Amino acid sequence: MTQVNSESGVGAAREAIATARSVVVKIGSSALTSMKSGLDTERLDRLADAVEARMRAGSDVVVVSSGAIGAGLAPLGLSTRPRDLATKQAAASVGQLALAHAWGTSFARYGRTVGQVLLSADDFSRREHHRNAQRTLDRLRSLGAVAVVNENDTVATEEIRFGDNDRLAALVAHLVGADALILLSDVDGLYDGDPRKGAATFIPEVRSSADLDGVIAGSGGALGTGGMASKLSAARLAADAGVPVLLAAAADAATALASGSVGTAFAARPVRLSARKFWVRHAADSRGAVLIDEGAVLAVAHRRHSLLAAGIVGVRGRFHGGDVVDLVSPDDRVVARGVIEYDSTELSGIFGRSSAELPETMRRPVIHADDLVSVEESARR
Incomplete structure (x- = not known):
């Protein structure tokens, strides 16, 4: 003892x-x-x-x-x-x-x-x-x-x-x-x-x-x-x-x-x-990955902002709206997880574009801040 x-x-x-x-x-x-x-x-x-x-x-x-x-x-x-x-x-x-x-x-x-x-x-x-x-x-x-x-x-x-x-x-x-x-x-x-x-x-x-x-x-x-x-x-x-x-x-x-x-x-x-x-961070299976630029890493992993299409540079795997996906930084680190709003096929046609460039029906966040958790925050504890 x-x-x-x-x-x-x-x-x-x-x-x-x-x-x-x-x-x-x-x-x-x-x-x-x-x-x-x-x-x-x-x-x-x-x-x-x-x-x-x-x-x-x-x-x-x-x-x-x-x-x-x-x-x-x-x-x-x-x-x-x-x-x-x-x-x-x-x-x-x-x-x-x-x-x-x-x-x-x-x-x-x-x-x-x-x-x-x-x-x-x-x-x-x-x-x-x-x-x-x-x-x-x-x-x-x-x-x-x-x-x-x-x-x-x-x-x-x-x-x-x-x-x-x-x-x-x-x-x-x-x-x-x-x-x-x-x-x-x-x-x-x-x-x-x-x-x-x-x-x-x-x-x-x-x-x-x-x-x-x-x-x-x-x-x-x-x-x-x-x-x-x-x-x-x-x-x-x-x-x-x-x-x-x-x-x-x-x-x-x-x-x-x-x-x-x-x-x-x-x-x-x-x-x-x-x-x-908790479910998003620890329990749900990831159905794919969204590759994001450094600006998006700062926004979602450190400032707890929603993920927008403009900050996305690529997509891995096939997923559907409502699935949980990993957010991957330019140096290939998983920095966050979230519930995606779009199918992978939809996302492939809009990533890298500003909201002003998108149809009005597709201007909502790709992942809302309420459905997003930082993995890096957990690692720092």
Whole structure:
């Protein structure tokens, strides 16, 4: 346990996490499963105890649980985590059943009902699916059930979609309007290197990207796929959206959920992104790219102005009005994303022209400022 005392400064982020009324708790595969015996129900019970204590203290908690693939390995006689997608999906189909049953049995000790919610990347990239997932989670909570969320590994079509549920947890935190996100795994916080390989300095709080200078984050372990790189990315994603984050060890779950005084805390941006802008920046799939000149980069990425046809120098891919596209600078950097007003074929006929040169029906912005988010602003945090 890496305890943070008052002398080192608990900070506003820890206070926000400790007092949050709505919390998403993500639990890593290594905290729930082992390669030899599969699902460890004793460890799961201790985690459920910590969640229950937080709920009895007045918080609304959503659990994002990894471990489906790990829970399916032992029953199927697999000694290592599979590499091919079909075997992963087979293990998940077995493990999801065991995992849901274990969570249900554990929370039943407190008279609570568990509802399993399986989500895929597509559920976040499509606005209608996004809203349906939100309504399901909100209704489960209003009915007094504990929502246990997992990635739908059995039908996913790409090998790694969310990063061992770390990114999924960050997306869920924004989806349900959570006040805090707690990431629990086999690490007790963020270090500037791998503490298992030698001297590494613990980082108790991340207030901005400057606190991450020199940090080297590694990939996942034997049971999981996320690793510190995935956790760091998810923490920054949630913090950028306005949700403070605590990264702590699952062994310290009781303290993490009770006071937030362990692990590494990530401060949230002062102003929370709207649901639509969060979806544009983090959840929606890009359907193409619009190439813009330096003047347009300054206007859209730094001054938050709408994108006009005059600032466009080219188009990549095929897209339709209402799709999300990347805005690419002359040096080939994605500087912003937005909801395009025109089809790619329409845009090809008007870019580079001033509003005065266009028909009156095509003088509206290519991307309105309200539908545009700067990617560079996120990177500077």
